[in-house]
Structures are given as C-alpha cells and as structure tokens.
Amino acid sequence: MSEFEPKIVAFVCNWCTYAGADLTGTSRIKYSSNVRIIRFPCTGRIDFMLLLKAFANGADGIIVSGCHPNDCHYTSGNFHARRRWILFRSLLDFLGIDVRRIHFAWVSAAEGAKWAEFVNSVNTEIKKLGPHHHYHDLVNTGIA
Amino acid sequence: MEELRKKARELLESSSVNVVIGYEEGGAGKVRPIFARQPGETNSLIYDSRCLQNLAVYLAKPEVKKFGKPAIVAPVTTLKALLQLAAENQVTFESLVIIGITPGGKPRFFSGWSEIEAFVSPFPDVEPADQEKLEKIAKMSLTERWQFWQDELSRCVKCYACRAACSLCYCSRCTVDMNQPQWIPVASHDLGNLEWHVMRAMHLAGRCINCGDCARACPLDIPLNLLTQKLLQDVYSHFNQRAGIGVKLENPLSTFKPDDKESFFG
Numbered sequence: 001m002s003e004f005e006p007k008i009v010a011f012v013c014n015w016c017t018y019a020g021a022d023l024t025g026t027s028r029i030k031y032s033s034n035v036r037i038i039r040f041p042c043t044g045r046i047d048f049m050l051l052l053k054a055f056a057n058g059a060d061g062i063i064v065s066g067c068h069p070n071d072c073h074y075t076s077g078n079f080h081a082r083r084r085w086i087l088f089r090s091l092l093d094f095l096g097i098d099v100r101r102i103h104f105a106w107v108s109a110a111e112g113a114k115w116a117e118f119v120n121s122v123n124t125e126i127k128k129l130g131p132h133h134h135y136h137d138l139v140n141t142g143i144a
Numbered sequence: 145m146e147e148l149r150k151k152a153r154e155l156l157e158s159s160s161v162n163v164v165i166g167y168e169e170g171g172a173g174k175v176r177p178i179f180a181r182q183p184g185e186t187n188s189l190i191y192d193s194r195c196l197q198n199l200a201v202y203l204a205k206p207e208v209k210k211f212g213k214p215a216i217v218a219p220v221t222t223l224k225a226l227l228q229l230a231a232e233n234q235v236t237f238e239s240l241v242i243i244g245i246t247p248g249g250k251p252r253f254f255s256g257w258s259e260i261e262a263f264v265s266p267f268p269d270v271e272p273a274d275q276e277k278l279e280k281i282a283k284m285s286l287t288e289r290w291q292f293w294q295d296e297l298s299r300c301v302k303c304y305a306c307r308a309a310c311s312l313c314y315c316s317r318c319t320v321d322m323n324q325p326q327w328i329p330v331a332s333h334d335l336g337n338l339e340w341h342v343m344r345a346m347h348l349a350g351r352c353i354n355c356g357d358c359a360r361a362c363p364l365d366i367p368l369n370l371l372t373q374k375l376l377q378d379v380y381s382h383f384n385q386r387a388g389i390g391v392k393l394e395n396p397l398s399t400f401k402p403d404d405k406e407s408f409f410g
Contacts, residue, residue, distance in 0.1 A: 052338075079401075
C-alpha cells in the first residue's frame with residue numbers, strides 16, 4: 001500500500017509568490033512535487049468559491065499565498081483578500097469543513113526558501129489529515 | 145391601524161405616491177403584502193404581530209418599480225433594510241415615502257436618514273433565540289457540524305426562494321442564473337446545495353439585516369438565517385462593522401484597514 005500523496009492546489013499571486021516559487025526553482029531547492037500552482041494577477045482576484053471548486057475537483061489541501069500587506073503590486077488587493085479569507089474561513093469552519101486543509105501565507109518574490117519550507121510543511125500536515133473523502137464523496141451523491 | 149390607513153389614503157389621494165406597499169389579511173390567518181394603488185384599497189391595510197415580512201424586498205423588483213413612487217410600511221427590520229439599501233445607493237430618501245412603524249404599532253414619519261439611524265440604533269443585530277442556536281452549533285465538534293449542515297442542506301431543492309425573499313439580493317442578473325459558465329450547478333444535489341448556500345452567505349456577509357425572511361420563505365424549513373447571522377457576528381467581532389445602521393457604506397468586503405488582524409497567515 002503506497003503512501004498517500006495528497007493533491008495540493010496553490011492559488012498564488014503573480015508578482016510575489018509566483019516569483020518566489022520561481023526563485024525556489026532557480027536556486028535548485030527541492031520541495032514536494034505534489035503541489036499544483038495556479039497563477040493569479042493578485043490574491044484579491046481569488047474568488048472564495050475557487051477553493052471549494054478545488055476540493056470538488058479532488059484537492060486534499062489548498063494553499064493561498066500572496067504579497068505581504070503593504071507590498072501588493074496593485075496596492076490593496078491583498079488587504080481585500082485578507083478580509084475575504086477571515087470571513088470565508090470562519091464560514092467553512094461553521095459548516096464543518098476542516099480549515100486545517102487550507103493554508104494561507106505571505107511569500108514575497110525574494111522568499112524562495114520560505115516557499116519550499118511552507119509547501120513541505122503543508123504537505124506533511126495534509127498527509128496526516130488524509131484524503132478529503134467526505135468532501136469528495138459529495139461530488140457523486142445524487143448523481144447516478 | 146386607523147391612523148396608518150388614513151395616512152396611506154391621504155398619500156394616494158394627493159398623488160404623492162403611486163402605490164402603498166403594506167400588509168393585509170391573506171386568508172387562513174396569514175398576512176400577505178398589498179400594493180394599494182387606489183385610495184379605497186387602503187382600508188385593507190393592517191399591522192399586527194404577524195407582520196414579520198420585510199417589505200423592502202419589493203422596492204428592487206421591476207414589477208413594483210413600474211408602478212412609480214412607492215410608500216412603504218416599515219417596521220424596524222424594514223427600516224434597517226432601507227438604510228442598507230441607501231448605503232448601497234439603491235434608494236434615495238426622495239424616491240419613496242417611508243411610513244415607519246414603532247414597536248408599539250404606531251405610524252411614524254422621519255425627516256431624513258439620520259433620524260432613522262437614531263431610531264434603529266437600540267435594536268440588536270442578532271436575536272437572542274438565534275444567538276442560542278448559534279452557540280449550540282459552535283459547541284459541536286467538526287464532524288457534528290458537518291453532519292448537521294449536510295442534513296439541513298440536503299433538503300434544499302434549489303427553488304431560490306431565499307434569494308427572491310432577500311431585500312439585499314437585488315442583482316438584476318444573478319451569477320447562478322448565468323450558464324456560461326454554470327458556476328453553481330442548478331441540480332439539488334449535495335455539492336450544488338453547499339456551494340449555493342456558501343456563496344449566498346458570503347455575498348451577504350455584513351450586508352444581511354437579519355429580517356429572517358430567507359428562513360421563513362424556505363419551503364423546507366432550512367435555518368438559512370443562521371449562516372448569515374454567523375457572518376454578521378464575525379464581521380462585528382473582527383471589523384467592528386454592522387449592517388443596516390447607517391447610510392455610510394461600511395460593507396466589510398468593500399472596505400479594509402491596513403492593520404486588520406488575523407491569526408492564520410503563515
């Protein structure tokens with residue numbers, strides 16, 4: 001029985017975290033390869049429903065990462081995103097969805113090492129939590 | 145009630161308004177809304193403890209807008225809805241006549257928004273009975289909460305009555321009605337139901353004035369107002385913002401402070 005390899009989807013902003021992840025690569029730092037990175041212009045563009053869509057499409061864990069507050073390329077996108085996540089996370093927890101599966105970070109374009117460390121720690125945590133069965137099961141209920 | 149009928153009749157007779165939106169007897173002991181356009185129809189206007197529906201929802205409906213300038217019978221929850229709609233630029237004070245109703249049932253007129261703001265300020269955002277239900281859910285474990293909401297939401301038939309009944313759901317084209325792409329599936333299976341209710345709660349975050357009409361309109365008795373009330377509490381505790389208290393736009397997702405605090409960012 002092979003070890004569970006979680007599927008992790010990362011929603012990142014183009015200017016900071018995506019560039020930071022690029023730096024991780026060019027620095028040849030090895031990190032878990034089961035993360036799928038999706039590039040957005042800004043964390044402010046990340047619709048909260050996209051996270052649920054990621055779970056519905058088989059993700060076991062989610063990462064959301066962007067520019068540090070006050071460093072947003074579009075000035076205030078990450079401030080709006082922060083508010084959105086505070087409320088969304090609380091709502092998901094209220095509905096019984098395990099918010100330990102969703103991880104948020106501020107990773108700048110210079111923080112290549114931090115990105116690797118962060119993804120590795122998220123991967124370890126999601127492995128412990130196991131596959132996101134009860135959400136994945138929802139996809140098939142009611143459809144013959 | 146006589147005073148209310150008299151005022152409504154005067155408004156129609158003087159052509160100050162084209163329609164009076166109020167409550168009337170609806171049969172089987174229930175009340176229903178009335179859209180009185182002739183002075184004689186105002187004799188049917190009533191107001192008692194059964195009049196819970198928030199009539200502000202009709203102000204955004206095109207079928208009512210075409211009547212012209214309305215007068216609206218407005219108890220406290222409707223006044224809060226009007227303040228929130230004014231903050232979001234959907235009504236102006238001059239575009240309607242507000243027949244406020246005090247908790248004692250008496251008609252009361254206001255000279256401007258600030259008078260209404262002062263009038264509604266003592267009323268709580270979340271009713272004590274709902275507060276208890278929210279606390280009960282908060283005490284459940286994660287799996288218990290999941291099971292509770294799955295049981296409740298599995299009854300949803302996607303009738304969207306909650307959306308139709310909500311005075312803050314006034315988008316002329318709702319995202320769920322568009323099918324390029326079909327963002328939220330329309331079939332009433334568990335996944336689509338969850339996604340719809342999450343989206344609805346988030347779109348009302350900090351905007352819901354807690355009239356309870358969504359839960360009352362639901363034919364399957366799903367306690368929908370608990371979802372929006374939970375977010376109202378979060379908005380207040382995190383951002384110190386409330387809905388329906390003033391005409392200055394304070395929607396939590398449209399505003400921010402550079403030093404908003406959160407505990408979960410890595």
